[in-house]
Amino acid sequence: MDVVTSLAERSGVSPARVAALRSEAEALYLGTRPKTRAAAGAAAHLFQGVPMHWMVDWSTPVPLVVAEATGARLTDVDGHGYDDFCLGDTAALFGHGPPPVAEAVSRQARRGLATMLPSPDAAAVGELLSARFGLPSWQVATTASDANRFALRVARAVTGRPRILVFDGAYHGAVDETFVGISANGRVTNRPGLLGEPRDLTLLARVVPFNDLDALETALADNTVACVITEPVMTNCAMVLPQPGFHEGLREITRRHGTLLLIDETHTLSTGPGGYTAAHALAPDLFVAGKAIAGGIPAAVWGMSAELAGRLESARAGAPSGHSGMGTTLSGSPLQLAALRATLEHVATDEAYVHMDALATRLEAGLAAAIAQAHLPWHVVRCGARVEVVRAPAPLINGGEAHGAHFAALEAAIHLALLVRGVLISPFHDMMLASPATTQAQVDNLIAATGDVIRRLVD
Numbered sequence: 001m002d003v004v005t006s007l008a009e010r011s012g013v014s015p016a017r018v019a020a021l022r023s024e025a026e027a028l029y030l031g032t033r034p035k036t037r038a039a040a041g042a043a044a045h046l047f048q049g050v051p052m053h054w055m056v057d058w059s060t061p062v063p064l065v066v067a068e069a070t071g072a073r074l075t076d077v078d079g080h081g082y083d084d085f086c087l088g089d090t091a092a093l094f095g096h097g098p099p100p101v102a103e104a105v106s107r108q109a110r111r112g113l114a115t116m117l118p119s120p121d122a123a124a125v126g127e128l129l130s131a132r133f134g135l136p137s138w139q140v141a142t143t144a145s146d147a148n149r150f151a152l153r154v155a156r157a158v159t160g161r162p163r164i165l166v167f168d169g170a171y172h173g174a175v176d177e178t179f180v181g182i183s184a185n186g187r188v189t190n191r192p193g194l195l196g197e198p199r200d201l202t203l204l205a206r207v208v209p210f211n212d213l214d215a216l217e218t219a220l221a222d223n224t225v226a227c228v229i230t231e232p233v234m235t236n237c238a239m240v241l242p243q244p245g246f247h248e249g250l251r252e253i254t255r256r257h258g259t260l261l262l263i264d265e266t267h268t269l270s271t272g273p274g275g276y277t278a279a280h281a282l283a284p285d286l287f288v289a290g291k292a293i294a295g296g297i298p299a300a301v302w303g304m305s306a307e308l309a310g311r312l313e314s315a316r317a318g319a320p321s322g323h324s325g326m327g328t329t330l331s332g333s334p335l336q337l338a339a340l341r342a343t344l345e346h347v348a349t350d351e352a353y354v355h356m357d358a359l360a361t362r363l364e365a366g367l368a369a370a371i372a373q374a375h376l377p378w379h380v381v382r383c384g385a386r387v388e389v390v391r392a393p394a395p396l397i398n399g400g401e402a403h404g405a406h407f408a409a410l411e412a413a414i415h416l417a418l419l420v421r422g423v424l425i426s427p428f429h430d431m432m433l434a435s436p437a438t439t440q441a442q443v444d445n446l447i448a449a450t451g452d453v454i455r456r457l458v459d
Contacts, residue, residue, distance in 0.1 A: 012376040022413035028420045035077040039065040058427040059412035069096035071437030082424045083442040085432040093292035095437035101295035104342035119334035121341045128344040135303035140332040144266040144290025145173030147300040150326040151286045155227035155260045158311035163225045167210040169399020171236030177205040209398035213249040220257040227260040232276035235267040237402035239388045262286035271384035297339035352436040356385035359434035366447030389430040421449040
């Protein structure tokens with residue numbers, strides 16, 4: 001039995017149905033978007049015709065070109081509108097161009113964009129971050145990748161230890177050491193998709209399965225791991241929730257071995273105003289959030305406990321002057337601070353999260369009902385405003401199970417079929433987000449479109 005047939009059987013649909021759905025959606029997409037097709041040929045001086053190469057990883061035969069993004073709606077260059085549940089893969093979690101952020105950015109643009117010095121918003125941003133996420137000391141970066149790099153450098157500097165630990169299947173941006181995983185034969189290796197990396201990253205990075213506290217205990221036993229970096233919920237694969245007691249055990253084991261704990265909430269800000277950390281009373285030493293934290297403006301933040309901040313001050317005082325390996329020129333800019341303050345004060349509010357959570361609850365129930373009606377071996381999982389269809393009959397435990405729940409051809413066919421029905425979801429897996437701008441009518445439209453697509457696959 002070939003791999004495609006095996007995956008299809010596990011997913012409850014036939015390869016022929018998947019191919020037919022894809023062919024039908026592709027013909028409709030190409031036949032109704034002449035300006036989109038023309039735009040694909042016009043971008044000859046961009047590698048693969050896009051400003052970032054992963055933009056060709058969508059299911060579309062040629063890239064969708066967005067003319068306008070407002071609230072929870074997109075309009076392409078051909079005038080087709082879409083209910084947007086991808087929301088920039090979380091970057092626009094609070095909707096496209098929230099008015100308070102747009103107004104703050106416009107005001108700041110007239111006062112300067114990059115100065116390498118604090119603006120009057122700096123102190124307010126620090127207070128807002130501390131009150132919201134619980135840690136007392138903060139820094140601003142430009143991306144979550146940068147923030148994670150800087151935080152891991154701090155962890156190594158203050159502990160004197162060389163190694164980090166990452167959970168198999170997790171994603172932490174472009175941080176080199178996190179591109180490691182457990183292969184099908186159980187070996188820990190560099191991830192096969194990582195380009196241009198001559199080093200064996202496993203020399204300084206250890207990998208264990210998510211939710212496996214025994215494996216974590218073993219991996220930290222020699223006291224050479226400076227930091228464990230983790231998402232509180234695995235999100236950049238098929239979603240994996242923490243098992244009861246996992247986070248309590250993770251914190252106890254890391255403390256006992258003198259290992260710092262970094263929680264990366266870039267994707268789990270969907271949980272609530274203070275992220276998963278505040279909602280579940282977690283106690284990280286380091287905290288990172290990016291993407292949505294400034295309402296779509298490139299910015300990220302990383303926070304430290306008071307104890308860790310003191311250790312960092314001592315490490316810096318004992319080092320000669322020169323480059324620390326932390327910071328980029330545009331980090332902490334007045335533009336970022338203005339957007340951060342507007343988002344934290346006026347956009348990512350308690351009221352916004354109540355709205356988002358109610359819509360996500362409705363979406364979760366509607367998708368689950370459509371799946372049950374079709375008798376498919378799938379389920380729906382949710383992390384606050386983040387909802388995902390997982391192509392497995394039961395909740396997943398770790399990254400290996402998440403990898404096994406992917407059927408790329410089926411996902412691509414469904415994504416494109418939804419797109420031509422006026423709905424956009426994440427291109428990488430079946431992730432959907434509800435924003436403050438999302439409406440109940442949009443949620444009901446997504447549920448109806450999903451039901452229609454499922455019927456095309458199984459009837």
